[in-house]
Amino acid sequence: MKNYVILISGRGSNMEAIIRAQIPGAEVSAVIANRPDAEGLAFAVDQGILTQVLDHKAYPSREAFDAVLAAEIDRHAPALVVLAGFMRVLGEDFVRRYAGRLMNIHPSLLPSFPGLHTHAAALAAGVRIHGATVHFVTPALDSGPIVIQAAVPVLPGDDAGTLAARVLAREHMIYPRAVRWFLEGRLRLDQGRVVLAGEPTGAGALIVPAG
Ligand code: GRF
Numbered sequence: 385m386k387n388y389v390i391l392i393s394g395r396g397s398n399m400e401a402i403i404r405a406q407i408p409g410a411e412v413s414a415v416i417a418n419r420p421d422a423e424g425l426a427f428a429v430d431q432g433i434l435t436q437v438l439d440h441k442a443y444p445s446r447e448a449f450d451a452v453l454a455a456e457i458d459r460h461a462p463a464l465v466v467l468a469g470f471m472r473v474l475g476e477d478f479v480r481r482y483a484g485r486l487m488n489i490h491p492s493l494l495p496s497f498p499g500l501h502t503h504a505a506a507l508a509a510g511v512r513i514h515g516a517t518v519h520f521v522t523p524a525l526d527s528g529p530i531v532i533q534a535a536v537p538v539l540p541g542d543d544a545g546t547l548a549a550r551v552l553a554r555e556h557m558i559y560p561r562a563v564r565w566f567l568e569g570r571l572r573l574d575q576g577r578v579v580l581a582g583e584p585t586g587a588g589a590l591i592v593p594a595g
Pocket residue numbers: 392393394395396397398399424468469470489490491516552555
């Protein structure tokens with residue numbers, strides 16, 4: 385059995401999609417939130433999954449928080465650490481500690497629109513295609529080797545909310561897929577490049593037509 389740990393800050397819908405995917409041979413050992421009011425904790429509790437809150441505000445520095453978080457994660461000796469709407473920047477030491485086994489999902493087609501408010505930024509830029517990206521985490525924010533992307537059309541009349549909902553539905557498809565690939569041992573980082581075995585060419589691209 386391979387263990388993985390999920391970190392959340394809020395709603396936790398990506399966490400839920402990953403847990404519901406019931407990846408064979410893998411078990412989520414803990415869901416850790418950096419906010420006591422993270423809504424997603426309720427689902428994890430319902431599922432009988434160990435949950436933990438580490439409120440970053442209780443720590444004097446980013447490094448202090450990261451060190452406690454790493455200690456808690458390491459108790460589970462996870463094969464993979466999954467950032468699922470974890471809205472806290474992690475320091476370089478933390479990221480290096482989990483190099484090659486730390487994944488994130490970002491609601492844009494990276495490298496376009498890193499940071500916050502991606503859907504509003506996409507609308508302001510007038511792009512016709514938007515989406516989401518699962519990537520391995522490196523010290524640079526919203527960067528790192530790309531595992532899988534889902535593209536959706538931007539439709540006339542979209543606002544940030546309608547566009548976010550369209551993207552989120554695809555997030556729920558691609559993140560469980562990426563986590564499963566990793567935990568099945570088919571996905572790895574090799575000298576900074578993503579290697580995916582046993583999947584057809586193009587498996588890292590999910591393109592959803594309009595309509
Ligand atoms: C998602 O859009 C994710 O891509 C971004 O934050 C949002 C989190 O949503 N990083 P949820 O907590 O998974 O519902």
